[in-house]
Amino acid sequence: MCGRYASSRSAExxxxxxxxxxxxxxxxxxxxxxxxxxxxxxxxLERSDRRQLRMLRWGLVPSWAKDASIGSxxxxxxxxxxxEKPAFRKAFASRRCLLPAxxxxxxxxxxxxxxxxxxxxxxFITPADGSVxxxxxxxEIWRDHSLREDDPEAFRWTCTVLTTEAADEIGRIHDRMPxxxxxxxxxAWLSSATTPDHLEELVVPAQQSGLTAFPVSPAVGNxxxxxxxxxEPLPEGDTLL
Numbered sequence: 001m002c003g004r005y006a007s008s009r010s011a012e013x014x015x016x017x018x019x020x021x022x023x024x025x026x027x028x029x030x031x032x033x034x035x036x037x038x039x040x041x042x043x044x045l046e047r048s049d050r051r052q053l054r055m056l057r058w059g060l061v062p063s064w065a066k067d068a069s070i071g072s073x074x075x076x077x078x079x080x081x082x083x084e085k086p087a088f089r090k091a092f093a094s095r096r097c098l099l100p101a102x103x104x105x106x107x108x109x110x111x112x113x114x115x116x117x118x119x120x121x122x123x124f125i126t127p128a129d130g131s132v133x134x135x136x137x138x139x140e141i142w143r144d145h146s147l148r149e150d151d152p153e154a155f156r157w158t159c160t161v162l163t164t165e166a167a168d169e170i171g172r173i174h175d176r177m178p179x180x181x182x183x184x185x186x187x188a189w190l191s192s193a194t195t196p197d198h199l200e201e202l203v204v205p206a207q208q209s210g211l212t213a214f215p216v217s218p219a220v221g222n223x224x225x226x227x228x229x230x231x232e233p234l235p236e237g238d239t240l241l
Contacts, residue, residue: 001076002135002161002178004220005104006033006124006231007042009132014042014053014100017132018186022050029055033230035101036223037075043159045097045139046190056097060160061142062087068142071158077138079164079179079203088160091138093199094192097159098181099137102126102231105220106174106213110240121240122220123173124231128212134186136162136179173213179203180211215239 008031015023025042035041035058043056059071064086074087082088103126109118127133139159147154166177181189188194188202214233218240219225 001163001174001176002104002106003037003075005035005135005178006102006126007031007035007100008033008102008228009042009100011042011053014044014132017100018044018051018053018098018134020044020051020053022047022052024052024054026055031228032226033102033228034220034223034226037072041099041159043097043099043137043139044134044190045095046192049192051190054157056139056157056159058160059158060087060091060138060140061156061158063090063140063142065142068144068156068158074160076163076176077160078176079136079162082138082162088138091140091160093196095139096189097137097139098186098190099135099159099161101133101135101178103133104135104178105216106170106177107221108173112240119240122216122218123213124216124220124233125170125173125177125211125213126231128210133178134181134183136181136189138162167209167211169209170211170213 037059040055041058060074061068061071077088082092103124105122107120107122109120112119137159142156144154162179163176164179170177220230
């Protein structure tokens with residue numbers, strides 16, 4: 001799964017990286033090295049054939065949901081079942097997005113225990129070349145009927161990260177990972193004109209290579225911690241392994 005990630009690029013950098021023509025952001029995000037569920041995140045998507053950069057809430061709220069609380073449980077969607085699951089199938093067909101990241105965190109159980117439970121070592125998984133990680137996502141627009149239609153909060157834009165089986169070199173840490181969309185597939189992934197047959201081809205994961213993983217500070221486990229030190233490799237001998 002993907003439950004935490006880092007996102008430090010500026011809106012200006014993402015506009016250039018993803019060829020955005022229509023930025024729709026109401027404020028510049030400060031870099032976040034500990035993005036957590038329900039946080040607002042940058043997302044690249046297409047509306048009316050124009051590529052946009054927007055701020056979405058991480059945790060998808062389906063259009064049919066009675067309240068927004070369900071979003072905290074829908075931060076990930078399994079690639080293998082997203083096309084059939086009621087919460088994701090409409091978004092999978094027509095509301096796909098990209099969620100830019102520096103990398104993401106996973107926790108690996110160690111042989112050490114505390115109160116009878118395994119102590120876990122966090123790892124940061126990131127492109128080895130320092131490039132932007134384009135995670136495949138889905139988005140929805142949920143109408144809050146308790147608010148007037150002209151209220152800015154009446155329509156909530158939310159998203160989820162698609163996950164797939166982890167590549168061999170990452171699978172030793174966790175058996176799932178975000179679906180990474182390579183540069184040559186971005187246009188087709190975002191386009192509403194992509195046919196179901198072509199979409200089926202797109203979601204066959206490309207080789208998830210070019211990623212590196214290294215242990216980082218357990219401080220990332222606390223959402224109140226947020227700084228570049230969270231994505232720095234631990235010195236040899238300081239890990240929990």
